[in-house]
Amino acid sequence: MSAQLIDGKAIAQAIREEIRLGVERLRQEHGVVPGLATVLVGDNPASVSYVTAKNKACAELGMASFQHTLPADITEEKLLALIDQLNRDASVHGILVQLPLPKGICESRVIEAIDPRKDVDGFHPVNVGRLMLGDPVFPPCTPAGIQALIIRSGTPIEGAEVVVVGRSNIVGKPVAVMLLQKQRGANATVTVCHTQTRDLAFHTRRADILIVAAGRPQAITGDMIRPGATVIDVGVNRVGYTESGKVKLVGDVDFDSAVKVAGKITPVPGGVGPMTITMLMRNTLRAARLHLGLPLDG
Ligand SMILES: NC(=O)c1ccc[n+]([C@@H]2O[C@H](COP(=O)([O-])OP(=O)(O)OC[C@H]3O[C@@H](n4cnc5c(N)ncnc54)[C@H](OP(=O)(O)O)[C@@H]3O)[C@@H](O)[C@H]2O)c1
Structure with missing residues (x-):
């Protein structure tokens, strides 16, 4: 038997349509x-492609985007000055600093400089704290996806x-916290594994829902999955090029063996990936609503 594929592209598209309508309503009524201001430091190819996709998604959903591209050798001081300027700019509701930042710039100092009311990635300690308490303003994008x-x-x-x-x-910690909350769409019994976990397969074989964010191709194989389980493969690993010259991506789950055992499984690409940017768009709409003092969802 073969698992049912969870079509992240189609689900993301449906959510994007809801967001597009929300953006249109905000424009008409208010x-x-x-x-969204995006800040890209340096020219790491993966970061460039993520930022390009984020700006494109803004345009598709009727949002404004303001791209700031800075050289890799920018000083932390200048980057912090830009963040300060964006914090005070009323047309900017969300600020996204693409990570990782070049060596020499302290990521936590930069994240903490973002106004928590504009922190659409949900990485500021204030927003991490709210997530822990079960009342996030900006649920982090990949876990929310x-x-x-x-x-x-x-x-x-x-x-x-x-x-x-x-x-x-x-990914790992916030998604565990989100699914643990005493709330609808959560309320799970959650186990978190890592490189010091003694018997990984013992835990993964117990899972009704297995979420894999290890950053290692084939970290999970079919024999480590409970028959009928739902498997969410978060991994994005670049492993060479396809015949047509595109970058070849694989997840952290060995798809060929897993698809024979799982009940439902996300493909890579086309699973979690499209959801992450969609949730960033949702958070940007929430940031604009927050700015206007409106209920966050609408
Ligand atoms: N689709 C998307 O939108 C999206 C977004 C974010 C990330 N990703 C992808 O998701 C993956 C994870 O990202 P990340 O930022 O969370 O990675 P990360 O910071 O490298 O963390 C990886 C985690 O996996 C654990 N781990 C690694 N190998 C393991 C193994 N063999 N057994 C058990 N645990 C293992 C590590 O344990 P230790 O803590 O003990 O080192 C660590 O906690 C990457 O492939 C990344 O590209 C995708």
């Missing part, structure tokens, strides 16, 4: 266009055994 994928694929989360492989601050 004369405000949500604006994962949660939405699970819900919209029809997998029940309440009471489920969820196993997360990876404990990074941007």
Whole structure:
């Protein structure tokens, strides 16, 4: 038997349509266009492509985007001065600093300089704290995308055994916290694994929902998956080029063996990837609503 594919592109498209309508309503009723400032430091190819995609998504959904491209050798002081300027700019509702930053710039100092009310990535300590308390203004984008994928694929989360492989601050830890909350679309029993976990397969085989964010191709193989489980593969690993010359991407799950065992599985590409930018767009709309004193969802 072969697992059902969770189509991240189609789910992201449906959510983007909801956001587009929300943006249009805001413009008509309040004369405000949500604006996202993107800050790219240096020319790392992956970062360039992420920022380009974020600006393109803004245009497609009727939002404004303001791109700031800075040289890799910019000083931290100058970068902080730009953040300060964006914090005070009323047409900018969301600020996104593309990570990672070049060596020599302190990422946490830059993140903490962003006004928490404009921190659409949800990485500022104030927003991380709100997430922990179960009341986030800006749910971090990849974890929020994962949660939405699970819900919209029809997998029940309440009471489920969820196993997360990876404990990074941007994926593993926040998604574990989100699915643990005593709330609808959460309420799971969550286990978090990492490189010091003694018997990884023992845990992954117990999972009704397995979320893999390890950053290692084939970290999970079919024999480590419980039959019928929902598998969310967050990994994006560049492993050479396709015949047509495009970068070849694989996830952290060995798809060929996993698809025979899982009940539902996300492909790479076309699974979690499209959801991340969609959730950034949703947060930018929320930031504009916050600025206007409106309820965040609408
Ligand atoms: N699709 C998207 O939008 C999106 C967004 C963000 C990230 N990603 C991708 O998701 C992956 C994870 O990203 P990240 O930023 O969370 O990575 P990261 O910061 O490198 O963290 C990886 C985590 O996985 C754990 N790990 C690594 N190998 C493992 C293994 N063999 N067994 C158990 N645990 C293992 C590490 O454990 P330790 O803590 O012990 O080192 C660490 O906690 C990457 O491929 C990244 O490109 C995709």
